[in-house]
Amino acid sequence: MPDDEARAHDLERDRGILTIEDRRFLVGEMDYENQQSARRTRARIRQRVTNALLDFELLRYLEDRDRNQIFEDQDLGGAFASSYSFLYDGLLRYWEDYEHVDMNLRLYLEQAIQNGDFARGYRTEFNMETYREELDEPKEIFQRAKEQGFDSLTWAELKYIWESSEVNADEFAEYLSQILGEEIPSGDIRYERRKIKQWQNEED
Secondary structure (H helix, E strand, C coil): CCHHHHHHCCCCCCCCCCCHHHHHHHCCCCCCCCHHHHHHHHHHHHHHHHHHHHHHHHHCCCCHHHHHHHHCCCCCHHHHHHHHHHHHHHHHHHCCCHHHHHHHHHHHHHHHHHHHHHCCCCCCCCCCCCCCCCCCCHHHHHHHHHHHCHHHCCHHHHHHHHHCCCCCHHHHHHHHHHHHCCCCCHHHHHHHHHHHHHHHHHHC
16 A cells, blocks of 8 residues: 555544544444434535635645645655545536536636646646546456456456446456455455445435
8 A cells, every 4th residue: 555545544643624533434444323423424524525625715825835844755646636536526526517527627727737837937728638438337347357358457447347236246356366366355345335335325
C-alpha cells in the first residue's frame, strides 16, 4: 500500500473533514445497533463535506507560507486522485447527461488552471477531450479474460468484475490466484461487494 494511502487509512489521525468515528463507520469497522444513529452520522458527514467544499472559497486567502508547508515534501498523489474522483462523481450526480458534465468539467478545470498560472505570470490555453466506451457485461468480460488472458483486460474492466456480484466470487478469486501466483481470498471480494451494495442502498 502506498504511503499516502496508508496515511489515509490511519483512522486515528487528527480530524479533517471526518472524525475518527466517521472514518471507522465508513470503512465498516463500526456498526450502529440503532439505525437512527447511523442516519444521524451520515447526515453529519454530508453536512461536513458540504461545508468543507464551501470553505475552499475561503482557502484562497491562506498565506503562501502555509500552502507551502501543506504541499512541500509530502506525497499526496493518492489524495489528489481521490479528491478529483470525488468531485467528478459529484458532477455526474448533479448533471443528467455527459454533455453538461463535460461542459462544466472543462469550465472548472480551465478556470482553476488559468487562475493558478496567472498568479505565476502565465497565460494559459486549456483544451480537453474525453472519450468514453461502454463496458461489456461483467460475465462477458470475465469469460474473455479466461479465454484471451489477463492482459486482455483494461483496469476499468478488472475493477468492474471485481465489484460486480454477477461474477462468482469463488471462481474469480481462484482465477486471480492462479494468474498472480498468490492467494486472493474470495471473502475479500465478497466483503467489498457487500459494502458497495450497502452504500448503494443507503443512497436510494
